Amino acid sequence: MPILIGFLWLIGYWLIGEVFVHFTGLPVSSGVVGMLLLSVTLTIRGRVPNSIAAAAQPLIALLAMLIMPGVVGVFFILDELAGQWPAILFALILGTLLSVTTTLWLLKRLMGKHYAR
Incomplete structure (x- = not known):
């Protein structure tokens, strides 16, 4: 269950980035904006919740595969x-x-x- 909650956090920040880029017209990836906002949030909180860490760990292992198409x-x-x-x-x-x-x-x-x- 923590992994699902963590993925919802990650997807939520990606969607916030998508909305931000759509309404501002910035030529930046919505994923980048979402992850910057997530980084700011985690910096303010001073810690990474276990659910986000649990969801991010498998993605880090696949990072090379996610970058390869570009x-x-x-x-x-x-x-x-x-x-x-x-x-x-x-x-x-x-x-x-x-x-x-x-x-x-x-x-x-x-x-x-x-x-x-």
């Missing part, structure tokens, strides 16, 4: 990306650095008191 799709539009490689490389490097920095900051903030030396 990666494969890039090979079909290589001609359209021909002149944009410097911008793509810059975005990949900057995005990776920001992602790692944000993850480490959030991990330190949420778990810092438990693992402080």
Whole structure:
């Protein structure tokens, strides 16, 4: 039952992201918006409920499989990306650095008191 409740949380935040993107017209994935809102909620609460953790664990194991279709799709539009490689490389490097920095900051903030030396 906790897994079902966790999936409902995840789907609920995805739907909130969908509504937000629909009404604002932002060119951002609704899943990204929903997960950002979920991250903000969990940061404010200061913990991750067991139900969300139980639902997220199997999804993390499948993460590579969930990303694969988008990666494969890039090979079909290589001609359209021909002149944009410097911008793509810059975005990949900057995005990776920001992602790692944000993850480490959030991990330190949420778990810092438990693992402080």
